[in-house]
Amino acid sequence: MKTVSLGANRPSAVKFRMPTRDNLVPIRVDVEVDGQRYRDAFTWNPSDPDSEIISFAKRTAKDLKLPANFVPQMLHSIQGQLAEFRSYEGEEMQIREKIVPLKIDLRINNTVIRDQFLWDIGNLDSDPEEFARTLCDDLNITDPEVGPAIAVSIREQLYEIASQSVSAMREARVSKKGRRAPEFASNSKAMHNSLDLFKYFGSKGSVVRKRKEWYLYEPVVDVARKEEVGAIDATEELSSRNA
Amino acid sequence: MSTPSTPTPAATANSILPPPQQPSAGAPFSQPPSTAGTVKTEGPLPTSTTASAATVAAAAAAASAVVAEELSCTITVPSYSAWFSYDAIHETERRLMPEFFEGEAAAASGSRGPDAYKYYRDNLVRSFRARPGRRLTLTEARRGLVGDVGSVRRVFDFLEEWGLINYGASPSGAKQGRDKREEAAASQSSLPVGATMPRKLCTGCRTVCGLAYFSCEKADISLCARCYVRANYRPGLTATDFKRIEITEDAKSGWTDKETLHLLEAVLHYGEDWKKVSEHVGSRSEKDCIARFTRLPFGEQFMGLKEDKMQFEIDDDFNDESGSQISKRLRLTPLADASNPIMAQIAFLSAIVGSDVAAAAGQAAISAQSQVDVNGVSINYSINNIKEEESCTNELSVNDLLKEASRNAKVQLENERKDIEQSLSDIVGVQMKEIQDKILRFEQKELLVEKERQQLHYLRELLLSDQLAVVQHQRRPPPGPTESKDDDDKPKPIITIG
Numbered sequence: 001m002k003t004v005s006l007g008a009n010r011p012s013a014v015k016f017r018m019p020t021r022d023n024l025v026p027i028r029v030d031v032e033v034d035g036q037r038y039r040d041a042f043t044w045n046p047s048d049p050d051s052e053i054i055s056f057a058k059r060t061a062k063d064l065k066l067p068a069n070f071v072p073q074m075l076h077s078i079q080g081q082l083a084e085f086r087s088y089e090g091e092e093m094q095i096r097e098k099i100v101p102l103k104i105d106l107r108i109n110n111t112v113i114r115d116q117f118l119w120d121i122g123n124l125d126s127d128p129e130e131f132a133r134t135l136c137d138d139l140n141i142t143d144p145e146v147g148p149a150i151a152v153s154i155r156e157q158l159y160e161i162a163s164q165s166v167s168a169m170r171e172a173r174v175s176k177k178g179r180r181a182p183e184f185a186s187n188s189k190a191m192h193n194s195l196d197l198f199k200y201f202g203s204k205g206s207v208v209r210k211r212k213e214w215y216l217y218e219p220v221v222d223v224a225r226k227e228e229v230g231a232i233d234a235t236e237e238l239s240s241r242n243a
Numbered sequence: 244m245s246t247p248s249t250p251t252p253a254a255t256a257n258s259i260l261p262p263p264q265q266p267s268a269g270a271p272f273s274q275p276p277s278t279a280g281t282v283k284t285e286g287p288l289p290t291s292t293t294a295s296a297a298t299v300a301a302a303a304a305a306a307s308a309v310v311a312e313e314l315s316c317t318i319t320v321p322s323y324s325a326w327f328s329y330d331a332i333h334e335t336e337r338r339l340m341p342e343f344f345e346g347e348a349a350a351a352s353g354s355r356g357p358d359a360y361k362y363y364r365d366n367l368v369r370s371f372r373a374r375p376g377r378r379l380t381l382t383e384a385r386r387g388l389v390g391d392v393g394s395v396r397r398v399f400d401f402l403e404e405w406g407l408i409n410y411g412a413s414p415s416g417a418k419q420g421r422d423k424r425e426e427a428a429a430s431q432s433s434l435p436v437g438a439t440m441p442r443k444l445c446t447g448c449r450t451v452c453g454l455a456y457f458s459c460e461k462a463d464i465s466l467c468a469r470c471y472v473r474a475n476y477r478p479g480l481t482a483t484d485f486k487r488i489e490i491t492e493d494a495k496s497g498w499t500d501k502e503t504l505h506l507l508e509a510v511l512h513y514g515e516d517w518k519k520v521s522e523h524v525g526s527r528s529e530k531d532c533i534a535r536f537t538r539l540p541f542g543e544q545f546m547g548l549k550e551d552k553m554q555f556e557i558d559d560d561f562n563d564e565s566g567s568q569i570s571k572r573l574r575l576t577p578l579a580d581a582s583n584p585i586m587a588q589i590a591f592l593s594a595i596v597g598s599d600v601a602a603a604a605g606q607a608a609i610s611a612q613s614q615v616d617v618n619g620v621s622i623n624y625s626i627n628n629i630k631e632e633e634s635c636t637n638e639l640s641v642n643d644l645l646k647e648a649s650r651n652a653k654v655q656l657e658n659e660r661k662d663i664e665q666s667l668s669d670i671v672g673v674q675m676k677e678i679q680d681k682i683l684r685f686e687q688k689e690l691l692v693e694k695e696r697q698q699l700h701y702l703r704e705l706l707l708s709d710q711l712a713v714v715q716h717q718r719r720p721p722p723g724p725t726e727s728k729d730d731d732d733k734p735k736p737i738i739t740i741g
Contacts, residue, residue: 022355022391024391042385042386042391042392043390043391043392044391044392044393045391045393045394048393052393052396056392056396059381059382059396060381060382063380063381063382063383064380064382129389129390132389133389144366144386144387144388145386145387147387147388147389148385148386148387148388148389148390150389151389151390
C-alpha cells in the first residue's frame with residue numbers, strides 16, 4: 001500500500017488538456033433564428049477534423065427539421081468554442097491533486113436532478129462519461145438524455161477550472177515575483193473553492209463523511225409533471241431572453 | 244396487428260423475430276432476443292421462411308402479449324450483416340472500426356475502447372428496433388448516448404451502411420416503412436460500399452467523386468480528393484493508408500459496357516477508320532471513341548490486327564470480354580506500372596481473375612502455343628506433300644499468323660531483355676567512371692598534402708636551427724673554460740636539410 005503524504009502537493013506543469021482520460025470538449029449551442037430556438041449540449045473530440053463540424057451541423061439541422069439558416073450560426077458557435085479551447089492548448093497548466101466540489105443542477109425533459117460531489121482535478125484518468133452512466137443506472141433514471149447532460153455539465157466545470165489554472169500560470173509568469181510566484185498564485189487566486197485535504201481530513205484521519213453532512217451530498221432526482229414542466233420552460237425562456 | 248401474415252414477396256433478405264423469448268425486466272423498450280441463435284436463411288427459400296416466421300411469430304406474439312405493442316413487425320437485416328449479434332463483437336466490426344480496437348484504445352474503456360463501441364452499438368440498434376418503421380436520426384440517437392458525438396456518428400454511419408439501422412425505414416411512418424423494406428429486401432443488394440455503382444460516392448462527404456479518388460484498404464473507405472486533402476477521415480487512419488485511383492472522364496460520360504463492346508468490335512473490323520467505328524458504336528462521336536479507346540487498359544497494344552486476334556484468343560481463355568472489366572477496373576489499384584503494355588495487360592487480368600486461374604490460363608496458353616508450333620511444323624510438311632493449295636493456304640495462313648505472332652512476341656521479349664542488360668551495363672559503367680574520377684581527385688589531394696607536409700618539416704627545422712643559433716650567442720659571452728665546450732657544440736647544430 002502506498003502511503004500518501006497529504007502535505008506534499010507538488011504541482012506539476014503539463015500541457016493544457018481536459019483533466020480527464022479523454023480529451024473531449026463540452027460544447028453548448030444556443031441559436032435562435034426567426035423565433036425558432038435550438039439549444040443543445042454535447043461533447044466534441046477536438047482531434048476530429050474540422051470538416052466534420054460542418055457536416056455535423058448540417059446533419060443536425062436536417063434531423064431536427066430546422067431551416068437552413070440555422071446552420072451558419074450553429075457552425076459559428078461550435079467553431080468559436082473549439083477555437084477558444086485550442087487557444088489554450090499550447091499553454092501550460094498546473095496539475096496537482098486537488099479536490100473540488102462539483103455541482104449538478106439540471107432539468108432535462110421531465111427529470112430534475114441536483115447533486116453535489118467531490119472531484120479530484122489532478123486525476124488525469126477521471127472519466128465524466130463513466131460517472132454519468134453509473135449515476136443514471138444507480139438512480140434508475142429512465143430518460144436516456146439525462147446521462148449526456150450530466151457528462152457535459154461535469155466537463156464544463158472541469159474545463160472552467162482547467163482554463164483558470166492556465167490563466168493563473170500565465171499571470172504568474174508575467175508577474176515579477178520570481179520563482180515563488182506559482183505557489184502563491186495558486187493558493188490565493190481562483191482556487192477558492194478547493195479544499196485543503198489536510199485540513200479537511202487531517203485531524204480525524206478518517207475519510208468517511210460525517211453523518212450530518214450526508215444530506216448535502218445526496219443526489220436528488222425529481223420527475224416533474226407535465227404542467228410543471230411547461231411552466232418551468234416558460235419561465236426559463238423569459239429569463240434567458242431578458243438576460 | 245400482431246402477425247406478419249402477408250408473406251413478403253420474393254424476399255431475399257432475412258428476418259429476425261423481435262418479440263423476446265424471455266421476459267425483459269425493467270427495460271424501457273422491449274428488446275429483441277440475442278440473435279445468436281436465430282436462423283439466417285438465404286434467398287431461394289422465401290416461402291418456407293415466411294411460413295415458419297408466421298407460425299413462430301404467432302406463438303411468440305401470444306407469449307409476449309404483456310410486452311410493448313409496437314414490436315409487431317419483423318425486423319429485416321440484409322444478408323451481408325447476418326453476423327450481427329448482441330453478445331459479441333464480430334471481426335467485421337473490428338476491421339472497419341479500428342479506432343475502438345487498435346492501439347491504446349484497445350486497452351482502454353470508457354469513451355474509447357471496445358466497451359464504448361459495444362455500448363453505442365447496442366443502444367443504437369435497440370432504439371432503432373423499438374420503432375423499426377421509423378428512421379432513426381443521428382441527433383435523436385446521440386442525445387441519449389453518453390460520449391463524444393464524433394464517435395457516435397461513426398458508429399451510427401457504420402451501422403446504417405450495413406443495414407443494422409434504418410434498413411428500409413423511411414421517416415414517414417410505419418406502413419410506408421414496411422413497403423419500402425419489402426422493396427429493399429427484394430432487390431438483392433451487394434456490399435454497400437458502392438462497389439458495383441459506376442459512380443464513386445465519397446464516404447466522407449457523400450458527394451460524387453470527381454476524377455480521382457482515394458481508397459483505403461484498411462477500412463474500405465473511398466474519399467474524394469477534397470476529403471483526402473482535408474484529412475476528413477477517421478482518427479485511426481493516416482494519409483499513407485490511402486491509394487489514389489483514377490476515374491477517367493468515362494465515369495462522367497458513362498460509357499456503358501455495351502458501348503465499349505461495340506467500340507472494340509468496331510475497331511477490330513474497321514481498324515483505324517474512326518468514322519465507321521463511331522457509326523458502329525452509335526451515340527458516340529469520333530473524338531469520344533478515340534479518347535475512350537486510348538484509355539482502355541490495352542489500348543496501346545492495338546498495333547496490328549494479327550496481334551489483336553491473338554490477344555482476344557488469350558482473353559477468351561481467361562474470362563469475358565475486356566469491356567466488362569472496365570467497371571471493375573475502377574476499383575482495382577493499378578498494378579504493374581510497367582511500360583510494357585503486354586505485361587500491364589497480363590498483370591491487370593491476372594489481378595481480376597486471381598492467381599490460381601491466371602496460372603492455369605498461362606499454362607493453357609503455353610501448351611496451346613506449343614501445339615501451334617507443332618501444327619505449323621506438320622502443316623509445312625503436308626504442304627510439301629499435298630498439292631491442294633486452297634485448303635493448305637487457309638491453314639497455312641492461320642497457323643502462319645499464329646507462328647508469326649508468337650515469333651514476334653519472342654523477338655520483342657528478347658529485345659526487351661537485351662535493352663535491360665544494356666542499360667544495366669551502362670549504369671554500371673557510369674558508376675565505375677565516377678569512382679575512378681573520385682580516386683584521381685583523391686590522389687591529387689594526397690600529393691598536395693604531402694607537399695605541404697614537407698614544407699612544414701623544412702620550416703620546423705629552420706626554426707630549430709635558429710633557436711640553436713640564439714642559444715649559442717647567449718653562451719658565447721661567458722669567456723674561458725666554456726669555449727672548448729662550444730667547439731664541441733658547434734658541429735652539432737649543423738643540420739642537413741634535404
